[in-house]
Amino acid sequence: MTIGLAATSVPQTESLRRRFLLTQAIFGGAALLVCLIAPLVGPTPIRLTRVFDGSIPFADNIDAQIFFIARLPRAVTGALVGAALATAGVVLQALLRNPLATPFTLGVSSGASLGAMIVIVLGIPLSLLGVPVVPLASFSGSLVAVGVVYVLSRVRRQGLSTHVLLLAGVTLNSLFSAIILFVQYSANMAESFQAIRWLMGNLDVSSYAPILSALPLLGAAFVSFAMLPRSLNLLALGAEHAAMRGVDVLRAQRLAFVSASLATGAAVSLGGPIGFVGIIVPHMVRLLAGSDHRTLLPASAFLGAAFLVTCDVVARTLMAPVELPVGIITAMLGGPFFLWLLIRHR
Amino acid sequence: MKTPRRPTLRSVGAAWTAGFVAVLVGSVGLAQPQQSPQRIVSVIPAVTETLFALGAGPQVVGISSFDELPAGSRNVDIARVGGLVDPDTERMLTLRPDLVILYASQVDLRKQLERAGIPVFTYRHGGLDDVMSMIRTIGGRSGRGQQGEALAARLEAGLETVRARIAERRRPSTLLVFAREPAALRGVYASGGIGFLHDLLAIAGGDNVFADVSEENVAQVSSEAILSTAPDVVIEIRNHGAFDPATLTAERAVWNRLTTVPAVRNSRVHFLSGGEFVVPGPRVLKAAQQLARLLHPDAF
Numbered sequence: 001m002t003i004g005l006a007a008t009s010v011p012q013t014e015s016l017r018r019r020f021l022l023t024q025a026i027f028g029g030a031a032l033l034v035c036l037i038a039p040l041v042g043p044t045p046i047r048l049t050r051v052f053d054g055s056i057p058f059a060d061n062i063d064a065q066i067f068f069i070a071r072l073p074r075a076v077t078g079a080l081v082g083a084a085l086a087t088a089g090v091v092l093q094a095l096l097r098n099p100l101a102t103p104f105t106l107g108v109s110s111g112a113s114l115g116a117m118i119v120i121v122l123g124i125p126l127s128l129l130g131v132p133v134v135p136l137a138s139f140s141g142s143l144v145a146v147g148v149v150y151v152l153s154r155v156r157r158q159g160l161s162t163h164v165l166l167l168a169g170v171t172l173n174s175l176f177s178a179i180i181l182f183v184q185y186s187a188n189m190a191e192s193f194q195a196i197r198w199l200m201g202n203l204d205v206s207s208y209a210p211i212l213s214a215l216p217l218l219g220a221a222f223v224s225f226a227m228l229p230r231s232l233n234l235l236a237l238g239a240e241h242a243a244m245r246g247v248d249v250l251r252a253q254r255l256a257f258v259s260a261s262l263a264t265g266a267a268v269s270l271g272g273p274i275g276f277v278g279i280i281v282p283h284m285v286r287l288l289a290g291s292d293h294r295t296l297l298p299a300s301a302f303l304g305a306a307f308l309v310t311c312d313v314v315a316r317t318l319m320a321p322v323e324l325p326v327g328i329i330t331a332m333l334g335g336p337f338f339l340w341l342l343i344r345h346r
Numbered sequence: 347m348k349t350p351r352r353p354t355l356r357s358v359g360a361a362w363t364a365g366f367v368a369v370l371v372g373s374v375g376l377a378q379p380q381q382s383p384q385r386i387v388s389v390i391p392a393v394t395e396t397l398f399a400l401g402a403g404p405q406v407v408g409i410s411s412f413d414e415l416p417a418g419s420r421n422v423d424i425a426r427v428g429g430l431v432d433p434d435t436e437r438m439l440t441l442r443p444d445l446v447i448l449y450a451s452q453v454d455l456r457k458q459l460e461r462a463g464i465p466v467f468t469y470r471h472g473g474l475d476d477v478m479s480m481i482r483t484i485g486g487r488s489g490r491g492q493q494g495e496a497l498a499a500r501l502e503a504g505l506e507t508v509r510a511r512i513a514e515r516r517r518p519s520t521l522l523v524f525a526r527e528p529a530a531l532r533g534v535y536a537s538g539g540i541g542f543l544h545d546l547l548a549i550a551g552g553d554n555v556f557a558d559v560s561e562e563n564v565a566q567v568s569s570e571a572i573l574s575t576a577p578d579v580v581i582e583i584r585n586h587g588a589f590d591p592a593t594l595t596a597e598r599a600v601w602n603r604l605t606t607v608p609a610v611r612n613s614r615v616h617f618l619s620g621g622e623f624v625v626p627g628p629r630v631l632k633a634a635q636q637l638a639r640l641l642h643p644d645a646f
Contacts, residue, residue: 065573
């Protein structure tokens, strides 16, 4: 998807093009490297020769099961969720013209969390085509949130007012949070503990079904993002400005908003509301590679993937067999690094 | 703190002296009250069950919102006074209790009650040893010291019988799961090497795969940890009522992907539900017997 994105938005002049390709090669290379190394790292030593030894049946091959059941789906999930949250952050920061916007600003993640909380507390043991009930419910919750914000923002005829969007999002966030607290209050100790831990993020999907079911949505979102960079560059300067330069503002805003929300909903349903990636990764890339969305979007996808997969490796190895919630690691690793970047770039 | 009633003054004084020293089984009022309490409020289900088991049920006037009353109990309309996180202080006070049993972590509530001149007994859940000493102490405090001693001795003897019965057998490595997300092997919580369930598992002849983790809960056990510890038996303990067969089949199927795990291979993934696995009180023997039957079916 990101390759297609690069192809549609390569800058015109030769030097810019070379710089663009170099930047993407560096970020993309880093992401690829991290994703290749991550499944090899873990608390249990495994031998690659045994993992790929065809003479041992999979049902008896512990090394292969650790690699293919425990680690590989996690790395894939981490890469997808990290890329989705980082790019959704970029898009929403431009759309809302607010550097503090995150994928969670518009209430999508609270909706997703509420959906997950309800089924965790009720303990409904359902699954659909191999996808367990928690990701299903959290994605439904995010759709409710997206729908509400979208309908509200359509009330005005002259396009999506960023103010209305922001206020609606903030209100939805508080409303959903209150209902989440109520659901937790009515739960017993074990259930509410479980629910709170879900909120801290967990990439251990332990099967490929949730990943496969999220892929079409994430794919559609990434394709939409690939059509957006030029409009986002102009929208970031203001809607009037963008309209004067020939951007169909309403259409671009809708596309940006819907695709960013879908990406967020799919990402949260896979890994929980993992914070920090969606706000810090875009800013890191801006500091390192500039804020042209043609560069920023694909580079953020790569860095988001590399960053989250790295954090997950730390989360599952640092205190093994006890696992740290990945949402804590993202802030603990990313925070100091970002501060260092801020100081260095002064 | 000037109150006309001397015992109260003394118990308050003792409370300040004892302070936070009373950690595991703390008892306020170094001087035992002359008369056994007749209006007891308990927010700890394990202690409440103990009181009823000792025949002190008629002395209990308030219990936690989570208590299950023993079958055939006469005080059905007994007051509910909240629990660990939401104790209803006002309700407790209106019951005019002469003994309130609290969790050791409810420090503020304890101070409040002591200021009102009400004797307080605090308890913190620990291992099986703590359960036994709680039963003895509660016996003494409720004026049923003999019954307390007898109950504890009977439970200890029963546990010893279970231990002896499986003594010579091979001990299967066991993963004791407390919770996970529905229909998925995600967010798995298991027993670490501390707590009454870990102790009961040991007596019932199982070796906890996470015995080395000095926590009561191993929070978020990854699929990798399950694959690498390769337990012989998996026992999932649930807080709510028994499963219906369809749910049970669905939840058991969640494990089927991990074919290298001996418990999965040999169909030794079990589900247990019931208050005896959640409440560390007089039902520990029943819990140990059920665990032993699962782990060593041929010994019974």
